[in-house]
Amino acid sequence: MIWLEIDRTMDIPLIRQVYEQIRIRILDGELMAGEKLPPTRELASHLGISRNVVIEAYEQLLAEGYIEARQGSGTYVAEGAFLNQQKKKDVLSFVEIHQSEENANDVIDFRSGIPALNLFPRNTWGKIAKEVCLNAANSVFGYGYPEGRAELRYILSQYLKRMRGVDCHPDQIVITSGATQGFTLIANLLLSAGDEVIIEDPITFEIQRIFTSKGASLYPIPVDEQGMQTDFLPQKKKPKFIFVTPSHQFPLGGTLPIQRRIELIQFARNADCFIVEDDYDSEFRYQGAPISSLQGLDPDRVIYVGTFSKILSPALRLGYLILPPSLIKQSKDLKWYMDLHAPSLEQLTIARFIEEKHLERHIQKMKKIYDGRRKQVRKCLTEAFGETVHISGDSTGLHLIAEFKNRQFTDQTVAKIMKEHKVKIYPVEHHAIQKGVHQNKVILGYGNLSTEEIQEGIDRLKQALV
Ligand SMILES: Cc1ncc(COP(=O)(O)O)c(C=O)c1O
Structure with missing residues (x-):
């Protein structure tokens, strides 16, 4: 009798578990062509599951050609379904994947940029999504336009004007699959081999890679506690664009003051280049007055990149670009080539979510919660490390920077801390261009950690660093 692992605690239906495990064994050659599979009744009783489950799994395997039924004789593995797996261990079974996720539960992970996943407004979102699905016109279920739904672009233009001082017409907006797709679209639109991008240093490693993958080189400008140090802008350079995170520099956390914003715009005007403004988590500001977007200061020169990943959930994969009029047509063409358009039902759902003011209410609620978590990280760090730690970059957003006296954090040291103490922290150096x-310095994200988890995480960090 073949041995299959059945796990009723998993979200994966039993039919899928049976089907997938037999399929993998056939592909791996563990079950060979011509081998007889156990009768459905026997396998079902052996596994303690309903016979219908096994019948349906077999039917699926039959339909896909992995097995064949022989009249009056039973079910056999079909010829030609064996694929020599060169890296056999890479093919994880559902059970293995599930277990490795579970094992990760005892780790306290200070990953930045993750909102409180257990506080996603499931009820409201689910209710609106259902209504949208039931009431939307039939045409919504067909292909849409690359720039996205007009309803969402209109609501978004109003919301951003009110909340971020963004000055745009709905036609300047292209809805993307998160900010990341926005960066890729900008790179495809503006960069070729040999071009230069002026960029904050440090800055998210993944963003660096998106630009360098087009053959562009990065000209790093150092960052201090107020963001990009505009005094270092190279007056003779002609970059394609300058990339900044002015609301909450990633990772160091500074907010760019108005004087530096103006210098930046003047530099871009002289160099005749664009500015890419990544406004990824500006909504959560705890101290000081909110500063309006750079885009509002020069809408013809600034490409504004926004996302719903931090204010709602990264799983939505919804973000947007606000483009200067000169780039609209090409951007829509590129978006079309990338994936035609963002999912229409989700766009309509979020449009109503914003229109009915749920988003603003959610932000207000979350801001209080995140502020409590931020204060907890500050308190625990100070109690644990006293004068040997300096905390910065926490006036906005979902992470802060802890700078330790006489310590060095590399990818290897944090991996060791994670292995031995089950706490995950992130070195700033990983995102540095000039090493x-x-x-x-380490980045401590607190959006998805409760105050108890924060306390426990910092306790573990203390044990690791004493
Ligand atoms: C600096 C920065 N901008 C934007 C994003 C948002 O990415 P996305 O909208 O694709 O989820 C991230 C993700 O962590 C980020 O680190």
């Missing part, structure tokens, strides 16, 4: 400047 060696930020080795004593």
Whole structure:
């Protein structure tokens, strides 16, 4: 009798579990062509599951050609379904994947940029999504336009004007699959081999890669506690664009003051280049007055990139670009080539979510919760490390920077801390272009951690660092 692992605690239906495990064994050659499979009744009783489950799994395997039924004789593995797996261990079974996720539960993960996943407004979102699905016109279920739904672009233009001082017409908006697709679209639109991008240093490693993958080189400008140090802008350079995170520099957390914003715009005007403004988590501001977007200061020169990943959930994969009029047509063409358009039902759902003011209410609610978590990280760090830690970059957003005296954090040291103490922290140095400047700083994201988890995480960090 073949041995299959059945796990009733998993979200994966039993039919799928049976089907997938037999399929993998056939592909791996563990079950060979011509081999007889156990009768459905026997396998079902052996596994303690309903016979219908086994019948349906067999039917699926039959339909896909992995097995064949022989009249009056039973079910056999079909010829030609064996694929020599070169990296056999890479093919994880559902059970293995499930277990590795479970094992991760005892780790306290200070990953940045993750909102409180257990506080996603499931009820309201679910209710609106259902209504949208039931009431939307039939045409919504067909292909849409690359720039996205007009309803969402209109609501978004009003919301951003009110909340972020963004000055745009709905026609300047292209809805993307998160900010990340926006960056890729901008890179495809503006960059070719040999071009230069002026960029904050440090800055998210993944964003660096998106630009360098087009053959562009990065000209790093150092960052201090107020963001990009505009004094270092190279007056003779002609970059394709300058990339900034002015609301909450990633990772160091500074907010760019108005004087530096103006310098930046003047530089871009002289160099005749664009500015890409990544406004990824500006909504959660805890101290000081909110500063309006750069885009509002020069809408013809600034490409504004926004996302719903931090204010709602990264799983939505919804973001947007606000483009200067000169780039609208090409951007829509590129979006079309990338994936035609963002999912229409989700766009309509979020449009209503914003229109009915649920988004603003959610932000207000979450801001209080995140502020409590931020204060908890500050308190626990100070209690644990006293004068040896300096905390910065926490006036906005979902992470802060802890800078330790006489410490160095590399990818290897944090991996060791994670293995031995089950706490995951993230070195700033990983995101640095000029290496060696930020080795004593780590990024601590707190959006998805409760105050108890924060306390436990910092306790573990203390044990790791004593
Ligand atoms: C600096 C920065 N901008 C934007 C994003 C948002 O990415 P996305 O909208 O694709 O989820 C991230 C993700 O963590 C980020 O680190």
